[in-house]
Amino acid sequence: xxxxxxxxxFLQTTAATGIGFWVAGGLRAEESKSPNEKVRMAxxxxxxxxxxxxxxxxxxxxxVAICDVDTSRLEAAGKRFPGAKMxxxxxxxxxEMEKDIDAVTVSTPDHTHAxxxxxxxxxxxxxxxxxxxTHTIYEARLMGQVAREKKLATQMGNQGTAMPGLRKGAALxxxxxxxxxxxxxxxxxxxxxxxxxDRPAPTPCPAxxxxxxxxxxxxxxxxxxxxxxxxWRGWWDFGTGALGDMACHTVNMPYMGLQLxxxxxxxxxxxxxxxxxxxxxxxxxxxFPANDWRPGLKMVWYDGGKRxxxxxxxxKDASGSGCAVIGEKGLLYSPxxxxxxxxxxxxxxxxxxxxxxxxxxxxxxxxxxxxxxxxPMSNFPDYAGPLTETILLGNLAVWxxxxxxxxxxxxxxxxxxxxxxxxxxxxxxxxxxxxxxLDV
Ligand SMILES: NC(=O)c1ccc[n+]([C@@H]2O[C@H](COP(=O)([O-])OP(=O)(O)OC[C@H]3O[C@@H](n4cnc5c(N)ncnc54)[C@H](O)[C@@H]3O)[C@@H](O)[C@H]2O)c1
Numbered sequence: 001x002x003x004x005x006x007x008x009x010f011l012q013t014t015a016a017t018g019i020g021f022w023v024a025g026g027l028r029a030e031e032s033k034s035p036n037e038k039v040r041m042a043x044x045x046x047x048x049x050x051x052x053x054x055x056x057x058x059x060x061x062x063x064v065a066i067c068d069v070d071t072s073r074l075e076a077a078g079k080r081f082p083g084a085k086m087x088x089x090x091x092x093x094x095x096e097m098e099k100d101i102d103a104v105t106v107s108t109p110d111h112t113h114a115x116x117x118x119x120x121x122x123x124x125x126x127x128x129x130x131x132x133x134t135h136t137i138y139e140a141r142l143m144g145q146v147a148r149e150k151k152l153a154t155q156m157g158n159q160g161t162a163m164p165g166l167r168k169g170a171a172l173x174x175x176x177x178x179x180x181x182x183x184x185x186x187x188x189x190x191x192x193x194x195x196x197x198d199r200p201a202p203t204p205c206p207a208x209x210x211x212x213x214x215x216x217x218x219x220x221x222x223x224x225x226x227x228x229x230x231x232w233r234g235w236w237d238f239g240t241g242a243l244g245d246m247a248c249h250t251v252n253m254p255y256m257g258l259q260l261x262x263x264x265x266x267x268x269x270x271x272x273x274x275x276x277x278x279x280x281x282x283x284x285x286x287x288f289p290a291n292d293w294r295p296g297l298k299m300v301w302y303d304g305g306k307r308x309x310x311x312x313x314x315x316k317d318a319s320g321s322g323c324a325v326i327g328e329k330g331l332l333y334s335p336x337x338x339x340x341x342x343x344x345x346x347x348x349x350x351x352x353x354x355x356x357x358x359x360x361x362x363x364x365x366x367x368x369x370x371x372x373x374x375x376p377m378s379n380f381p382d383y384a385g386p387l388t389e390t391i392l393l394g395n396l397a398v399w400x401x402x403x404x405x406x407x408x409x410x411x412x413x414x415x416x417x418x419x420x421x422x423x424x425x426x427x428x429x430x431x432x433x434x435x436x437x438l439d440v
Pocket of ligand 1: 230
């Protein structure tokens, strides 16, 4: 593969047009493919969302390896990718095929994102990883650092980031059409999986599932029906609850438009939980400090049937998922998973002209970046990492809110530390089981 590190620095299209103001310039793949070369892809987790991620990887590149711990899913995917080698352990796949792989997609349960993605990126592989970027805050910071150090093309799977509606909404917020913004409210109809209960009783593990590999870096526990597939979302060891599942979508537009990162405090009210399963519902308040172009503001998250007060939304519906941004001139209301459709209520210049960069498509942004194009919008160091850190901070507040209102968690975003409560270190930074590497 030719070394193309001396090619011109890429033009910061997003920075030039206004909404990419926090996208640092000059990230370039050390070894990028030429536009005509096929990117040699490997996919980790090829069932569920991994089915479409591996489909994208295989259609836009050449699939050389697939990995899944469920052999029935793996064999089914093998028929879609007859030329690909099959694995049930991503460590083996990466070690054996290091020289044959350029880029990796990761679509596993949340707790396995960082172990797989970090190993791949440390080997210099470009990475597309599902949302939330990681299971813990420390992993999100580390993923960004490794991606930057290795100059890799990276993209998180919050596909709304590429939608013109989301980018326009963000650009309008950035253009201050609402005047001074004081509050953001975000809600979801999740969880649509069990949360707030006790562990299911152990059951025999089906022969097609490699349970130790599925557990991966998580603490040991016996197999039971109710984790794989999909329902792992409700368990602290594997998922990130309703917040982690949806906020990288529903918070994304206000995050882009209002630069909602590095909150200084977070506080939750919950239905109560046993620190094994997430609560049935939670309401979480994030406080963001003022920055050089907008005042401080608060964001409130609602899940499990909780909703913002109808009066705040001027009577609008909050039964699905969506967000509302309240400014001195009125309200932006978006009853949409991605913030890509919205309306304004109040004396607002709805026709304000704003520029925002058009995307060739979320996955294409990543493939183009591997071939020397601009870094994708939801790249790990500048966008997806800080978004995931912010969102997962909400789960720290949920952790301390055993029932009812929890203590306010005061946060030092630079040092990645809780300032006022001890004992949360393992929620911020996990301990991997032996055989898997977090820090090197
Ligand atoms: N962007 C989106 O709209 C969207 C939608 C759904 C899910 N997701 C994300 O995709 C990820 C997967 O969610 P899902 O609903 O597909 O879950 P799932 O449980 O249905 O599928 C996960 C797949 O990964 C496999 N797997 C588990 N551990 C593995 C390991 N260690 N190595 C290799 N394969 C492994 C499983 O066997 C399964 O095939 C999550 O992070 C989720 O948040 C994103």
